[in-house]
Amino acid sequence: MRSAARIRTARRRAGLSQKDLAARLGVSRGAVANWESANGVLPATERLQHIAQVTGMTFEWLATGRGAIQYQPSLDDIPAADIEIVEDPMELRLLRAFRNSPQRQHLQVLAYVEARSFRARSS
DSSP: OOHHHHHHHHHHHTTOOHHHHHHHHTSOHHHHHHHHSTTSOOOOHHHHHHHHHHHTBOHHHHHHSOSOSBOOOOGGGSOGGGOOOOOOHHHHHHHHHHHHSOGGGHHHHHHHHHHHHHHHHHO
């Protein structure tokens, strides 16, 4: 897969339009279209790193086509203050599922769980 196709794939997997990605990167929509064009120019390395961060893809895959496609944070990437001790296996499954879900779905998941827990307490 060529670099233009990888950029397009990353953008689409992140659920972003060219206009959305451009806004997050502080560039024009035309710049994004140019990067995604078969005959377009590649973004600078620093910009490619920013694209990787915005789309949740790994820089290595975006730049070369090798390695893991999607960024998977490890505990080493989480600041110590953000780590929680979870002993209940079900709670841990819920927490992992929430963290692995697309960020745009977090509010929906949270609203569902909160509504269900409120109903359980009211009964």
